[in-house]
Amino acid sequence: MSTRFDGRSSAKFAALAFAAFCGIGSAQAADKQFLIGFSQLGFDHPWRVAMNDQIQAEAKKHPELKVVITNGQNDNAKQVADVENLLQQKIDLLIISPNEAAPLTGVVKKVYDAGVPVIVVDRSVLGDAYTMFIGGDNKLIGVKAGEYTAKWCADQKLSPCNVLEITGLSGSPPAQDRSSGFAEGLKKNPAAKVVASPTSEWQKEKAMPAAAAAFQANRNINVVYGHNDDSAAGAYLAAKNAGLDLKKMLFVGIDGLPDPTGAIVSVMQGRQGASFVYPTGGAEAVDWAYKILVKKEKAPKKVTLGTDEINPGNAAEMCKKYGCKSN
Structure with a gap:
């Protein structure tokens, strides 16, 4: 007994075989x-x-x-x-x-x-x-930090308003953009001026001595702008060790991490005045x-x-949004 395939049967068989082959290919992928x-x-x-x-x-x-x-x-x-x-x-x-x-x-x-x-x-x-x-957008975040600083200086009626800028790694694009953006935002208040720009290379441990030297040279610094929150935190400790009046100073940083030692908690607890989230x-x-x-x-x-501004007025809300972590 022989089996005969007509044209339609052959076409149907070929279609089924092709479908099976494609299925194998899809499964392998x-x-x-x-x-x-x-x-x-x-x-x-x-x-x-x-x-x-x-x-x-x-x-x-x-x-x-x-x-x-x-x-x-x-x-x-x-x-x-x-x-x-x-x-x-x-x-x-x-x-x-x-x-x-x-x-x-x-x-x-x-x-x-x-x-x-x-x-x-x-x-x-x-x-x-x-x-x-x-x-x-590091440039935009820098602008926002500069504008925040300019407004704070105006609200405090400080003229001049002396700013210590602690920069990140000098050869990195984020540090360059955060610096140029900050300078642009700061122009909204001619009384606000950057008086020193030491580098911390993003590290809290290097920010402390850099800030300490700046405070020793000029005890009339009103604002510290750190290219990241660790830099701002290091400067805060240096200012505290130098006996400066922390209640009359503003510390601004960038990152906005929700960790126990991060900026959101720091703003809530009053150590840092503001931070800008850098995802x-x-x-x-x-x-x-x-x-x-x-x-x-x-x-x-x-x-x-995108970014978010973290300030004393919304820090608790930002804590919920980003899921603050406890120790």
Whole structure:
């Protein structure tokens, strides 16, 4: 007995076979796990730790993704080596928060030119050899901090109103933008002037001696603007140790973390006058990695994240919004 296939049967069989093949292909694609390398510039700051935590938490939502995190130890050469190593591991996508722009540009371009998507977070690199950038608007946040300071000086009827600006790492784009933005915002009050701009390199431990030296040189400082909250906190301790009248001073910072030692709690407790939230972008980076690798979506070149002003009037509300953590 023989079996005969007519044209319609053959077509039907071919269609079923094709559908089965496509199904297998789809199942294989769904089972594929993509390797994401995250090159973090360092682990020694609470804001960086928060970024790491948010990246890991977001990645857990997607079983298709596996994330490997490296610690650049705030060293350009170490971070370059980290990225080179991740590339050798055949990562499917790189997320990087560069220590400094120029030294990391070359290795980022190397990864991008190798056909690996690159998401740059927080700090930019030079040129446009990357897939997308995600970060807050440092210039705008600086402007807002400057305007807040200008208004406070006017409200206190201080003329002159002497401002100590404690800068972040001088070669980093965030420090440059936060400084230029602050200067722009401060122009709203001609009586407000920056009298010194030492660097803390984002570290509380370095902000303390830098501020102490500034207070020794000028005991008439009215405002401290820290490029991050750790810098403002270090200056607060230095002012306290110097015996200055803290109730007559304003301490402004950037980050707005909800941790027990973060700015939201500090504002609520009266140590810091204001802070501006600088989102880490960690969760957004992983979300876009998922869209690029799994959903095959085209990413925009730039995603700018918003901010919130934290002040004594809304600190409790911000605490609820961002979920303040207890010890």
